[in-house]
Amino acid sequence: MASAYRYTFLQRLLHWIxxxxxFGLLAIGFVFWRLGDGIVDTLGKETTGQLFMYHKSFGVLLLILMVLRLVLRRLSPPPAYEKPLTGLEKVISGGTLLLLYILLIGLPIGGWLATAAGGHPVQFFDWTLPGFVGENKALSEQLFTYHGYAALAVAALLVLHIAAGIKHWKLKDGIMRRISLP
Ligand code: HEM
Structure with missing residues (x-):
């Protein structure tokens, strides 16, 4: 397939990273949701602390990678389609991707502010980042509720997105090659 129909290598690599x-963030988030307040009793203090540290650190990493992705998208706009999409395909795929962009940037920002408002450290591996908001438990609770809903919305959109990806992979119509690594 001509490279005119593919994202650049860096964009493809970034998509899979x-x-x-x-997937990692959703998996840890699912554990938090399932175990709720009993998490320390089930997993112990140390493992719980590690899980929170990794969830926060990879959340901040996601924000950095998404900003990088937006910058790369400005520099190299999405490639043309080998076979033009129908109007309906354009609306569904464009809408899904736009919502994914909004949610994948909004989720880490919301998680960051919710953490800070809850009086917890915003950890990025060995560093502690500024919180930007003062302690406000009610705000933190509200933001964490939205954080959970947004994560559910991402999971639902991903089911759609991945089902479409698998369909195109089976059809061998070149759509998967736009984003595949090799
Ligand atoms: C957490 C997992 C994933 C996320 C967050 C995600 C997100 C995205 C986003 C935002 C784009 C748009 C790229 C752009 O135009 O800038 C995209 C494109 C694409 N993704 Fe994913 N993706 C994920 C997993 C997958 C998987 C597992 C598949 C395959 C089964 C896949 C197949 C594709 C394809 C084929 C495109 C190109 C669509 C096109 O250009 O029309 N993605 N993905």
Whole structure:
């Protein structure tokens, strides 16, 4: 397939790194949701602390990678389609991707502010980042509620996105080659 129909290598690499990071974040988020307040009793203090540290650190990493992705998108706009999409395909795929962009940038920002408002450190591996908002438990609770809903929306959109990806991979119509690594 001509490279005119593919994202640049860096964009393709970033797509798959972001995919791994998002799956990891959703998995840890699912554990938090399932265990709720009993998490320390089930997993112990140390493991719980590690899980929170990794969730926050990979969340901040996701934000950095998404900003980088937007910059690369400005520099190299999405490639043309080998076979033009129908109007309906354009609306569904464009809408899904736009919502994914909005949610994958909004989720880490919301998580960051919710953490800070809850009086917890915003950890990025060995560093502690500024919180930007003062302690406000009610605000933190509200933001964490939205954080959970947004994560659910991402999971639902990903089911759609991945089902479409698998369909195109089976159809061998070149859409998967736009984003595949090799
Ligand atoms: C957490 C997982 C994933 C996330 C967050 C994600 C997100 C995205 C986003 C935002 C784009 C748009 C790129 C752009 O135009 O700038 C995209 C494109 C694409 N993704 Fe994913 N993706 C994920 C997983 C997958 C998987 C597992 C597949 C395959 C089964 C896949 C297949 C594709 C394809 C084929 C495109 C190109 C669509 C096109 O250009 O029309 N993605 N993805």
């Amino acid at each position: 972001i995919a791994l990071v998002v």
